[in-house]
Amino acid sequence: MLTMNDVVKEGHPVLREKALEVKLPPSTEEIDTLKKMMDFLKNSQTPEIAEKYDLRPGVGIAAPQINVSKRMIAVLAEDSKGKVYDFGLFNPRIVSHSVEKSYLQSGEGCLSVDRAVPGYVPRYARITVKGTDIEGNEVNLRLRGFPAIVFQHEIDHLNGVMFYDHIDKVDPFKVPENSTAIG
Ligand SMILES: OCN(O)CCCc1ccccc1
Numbered sequence: 001m002l003t004m005n006d007v008v009k010e011g012h013p014v015l016r017e018k019a020l021e022v023k024l025p026p027s028t029e030e031i032d033t034l035k036k037m038m039d040f041l042k043n044s045q046t047p048e049i050a051e052k053y054d055l056r057p058g059v060g061i062a063a064p065q066i067n068v069s070k071r072m073i074a075v076l077a078e079d080s081k082g083k084v085y086d087f088g089l090f091n092p093r094i095v096s097h098s099v100e101k102s103y104l105q106s107g108e109g110c111l112s113v114d115r116a117v118p119g120y121v122p123r124y125a126r127i128t129v130k131g132t133d134i135e136g137n138e139v140n141l142r143l144r145g146f147p148a149i150v151f152q153h154e155i156d157h158l159n160g161v162m163f164y165d166h167i168d169k170v171d172p173f174k175v176p177e178n179s180t181a182i183g
């Protein structure tokens with residue numbers, strides 16, 4: 001099982017690389033890695049297991065964070081209506097997005113960042129994501145709210161982008177143009 005020892009921290013060059021597309025169909029090793037990422041999120045959100053293995057709760061994880069420079073992400077996040085988004089995706093890509101922006105009132109964090117970086121992270125309010133799930137099906141997800149933010153955070157990791165790259169350097173809590181706060 002994955003633990004925090006497997007998560008690389010900021011400063012590791014892999015977090016600034018553009019991850020490689022996964023050639024489809026994925027290999028058994030790639031499928032196993034994606035399964036491990038999905039299991040990590042479940043374990044990290046299960047108090048007894050998180051406590052036992054000292055896991056930081058995570059709503060998402062991208063393969064570069066476990067030093068695998070491939071375009072694979074896992075998400076386990078709930079929207080404001082309690083709908084659970086539980087996905088492992090190969091080659092996720094944002095195929096369309098709103099002009100409107102959104103941002104988490106609380107700011108964002110990252111399993112690869114062991115410090116608080118305060119400030120609003122402007123994201124697209126609504127996105128459509130295409131990718132291939134762990135069973136090999138092509139998925140087309142229309143996302144908004146918190147899940148949309150998590151998917152954008154994860155896809156950023158595949159392009160070597162960290163959440164704090166988006167925070168306004170001059171005024172971290174400047175409200176982004178044409179945006180809505182979440183949470
Ligand atoms: O890359 C995943 N990760 O570092 C865990 C935190 C995920 C996350 C936290 C806040 C807002 C969006 C996404």
Ligand code: NI
Binds near residue numbers: 109110111112153157
């Ligand atoms: Ni992260």
